[in-house]
Amino acid sequence: MERPVKLGLLGLGTVGSGVYRILQENHEIICKRAGTEFEIAKILVRDLQKPRGVEIDPRKLTTSIADILEDPEISVVIELMGGLEPAYQYILAALERGKHVVTANKAVIAAHGARLIRLAASKGVDLCYEGSVGGGIPIIKPIRESLVGNRIEEIMGIVNGTTNYILTRMTQEKIAFSDALKQAQALGYAEADPAADIEGYDAANKLVILASLAFQTPISLQQVYYEGIDQVTLEDISFAQHLGYTIKLLAIAKRKPGGAEARVHPTFIPNEHPLASVNGVFNAVFVRGDAVGELMFYGRGAGDLPTGSAVAADIVDVLRNRLCGSHHRVETLWQPIPVEPVENVRTRYYIRLHAEDKPGVLAQIAASFGAEGVSIESMIQQGRGQDQPVPIVFITHEVEERQMRASLARISTLAVVKDIASVIRVEGVMS
Ligand code: NAP
Numbered sequence: 001m002e003r004p005v006k007l008g009l010l011g012l013g014t015v016g017s018g019v020y021r022i023l024q025e026n027h028e029i030i031c032k033r034a035g036t037e038f039e040i041a042k043i044l045v046r047d048l049q050k051p052r053g054v055e056i057d058p059r060k061l062t063t064s065i066a067d068i069l070e071d072p073e074i075s076v077v078i079e080l081m082g083g084l085e086p087a088y089q090y091i092l093a094a095l096e097r098g099k100h101v102v103t104a105n106k107a108v109i110a111a112h113g114a115r116l117i118r119l120a121a122s123k124g125v126d127l128c129y130e131g132s133v134g135g136g137i138p139i140i141k142p143i144r145e146s147l148v149g150n151r152i153e154e155i156m157g158i159v160n161g162t163t164n165y166i167l168t169r170m171t172q173e174k175i176a177f178s179d180a181l182k183q184a185q186a187l188g189y190a191e192a193d194p195a196a197d198i199e200g201y202d203a204a205n206k207l208v209i210l211a212s213l214a215f216q217t218p219i220s221l222q223q224v225y226y227e228g229i230d231q232v233t234l235e236d237i238s239f240a241q242h243l244g245y246t247i248k249l250l251a252i253a254k255r256k257p258g259g260a261e262a263r264v265h266p267t268f269i270p271n272e273h274p275l276a277s278v279n280g281v282f283n284a285v286f287v288r289g290d291a292v293g294e295l296m297f298y299g300r301g302a303g304d305l306p307t308g309s310a311v312a313a314d315i316v317d318v319l320r321n322r323l324c325g326s327h328h329r330v331e332t333l334w335q336p337i338p339v340e341p342v343e344n345v346r347t348r349y350y351i352r353l354h355a356e357d358k359p360g361v362l363a364q365i366a367a368s369f370g371a372e373g374v375s376i377e378s379m380i381q382q383g384r385g386q387d388q389p390v391p392i393v394f395i396t397h398e399v400e401e402r403q404m405r406a407s408l409a410r411i412s413t414l415a416v417v418k419d420i421a422s423v424i425r426v427e428g429v430m431s
Pocket residue numbers: 010011012013014015016044045046047048050079080081082083086104105106107131132135188189190191192301302303304307
């Protein structure tokens with residue numbers, strides 16, 4: 001009988017434990033589907049004494065990476081440690097030794113994907129990263145394989161479960177940002193450093209991965225404009241609801257004549273837009289291809305078993321490719337294309353500012369918008385402030401970001417304006 005294929009697991013945290021559970025509990029059917037027996041031979045962790053949520057033979061645990069990298073019998077390495085280093089060096093070393101690699105590490109793939117993909121191809125091994133974007137949603141394989149006959153024009157999605165969970169709780173229950181974040185962490189959704197989620201860095205990494213694959217170009221994190229949700233307040237959420245919108249952290253990539261645009265930011269989207277009803281830890285990704293039209297992928301974007309499901313699928317792919325001798329089946333033909341600076345992006349805007357409540361104030365603000373070619377679609381002024389500044393909210397028509405910045409610079413110099421509290425882009429409707 002053929003000996004089981006040996007797998008080495010790097011990390012036994014949220015996702016590592018989920019993968020371990022899936023591979024144990026569904027072992028029989030996974031072996032049948034993979035066409036081979038397999039076993040997790042070694043697991044790299046930091047702390048051997050830490051209680052684990054899964055039953056495990058302690059002899060499998062190690063704190064030495066050499067036990068995995070230098071074991072010639074381990075032919076598949078599953079990296080679920082997170083962070084850029086040492087994860088990147090371990091993946092590199094595994095590929096150089098001719099081992100297949102499965103990872104859910106978007107930071108590593110976004111930063112070094114092009115190099116790692118080339119290395120895997122040159123070594124005739126697989127590098128799979130389905131779990132790196134959208135948790136349990138199959139999105140990498142559909143873009144890379146199922147949509148290969150399309151020219152993909154646009155991707156727009158909610159790709160961070162933590163921030164979607166926080167925004168949903170703030171919107172539906174008006175709970176404070178910090179409480180919602182604590183709950184997302186307790187549920188295992190957040191990154192080890194949750195700033196990556198909150199500040200939009202995690203979603204930007206995922207957009208790098210999706211846009212690079214979709215447009216077949218090596219987009220870098222430096223080319224993606226990103227903002228997080230740390231500036232979104234309950235007040236903005238209330239105004240959004242009042243105006244018929246929902247605030248979501250969106251990752252957007254579009255093909256443009258001669259290039260592309262790629263950005264991540266909190267966004268007002270109309271309540272009737274399908275992304276507006278994607279709540280909690282759920283993610284959704286819209287893809288528009290020239291042949292297929294619009295597609296939407298939806299599912300749990302984080303968590304142990306959903307992400308474990310994506311990682312398990314990659315493992316089965318590797319095992320089957322190994323059987324069939326068909327690694328690197330799908331060619332990656334990456335050609336660099338320019339990514340436009342955010343100043344060139346055209347979109348609509350929600351602006352919330354505080355100004356004195358007296359005659360002529362609105363005229364001054366409107367003149368500042370008008371001077372830069374910004375046209376106002378709607379406006380709300382709430383309550384009489386007596387001596388206090390009052391909030392004024394504007395929704396604009398579509399303008400270039402540089403026009404918006406110039407008009408806000410003018411407005412901030414007006415003596416009647418106390419502050420510009422929020423600037424949030426608006427998507428999903430034609431102006
Ligand atoms: P986690 O809970 O923090 O687990 C990390 C694991 O890696 C722990 O078992 C830790 O060991 C081990 N580890 C970390 N650094 C190590 C080092 N230098 N040497 C040895 N072991 C080390 O992380 P996670 O949430 O499972 O995330 C893992 C990866 O999946 C990340 O790339 C993340 O972005 C990605 N991901 C996560 C989710 C999610 O829902 N959490 C979803 C999709 C993708 P100890 O246990 O001994 O500390």
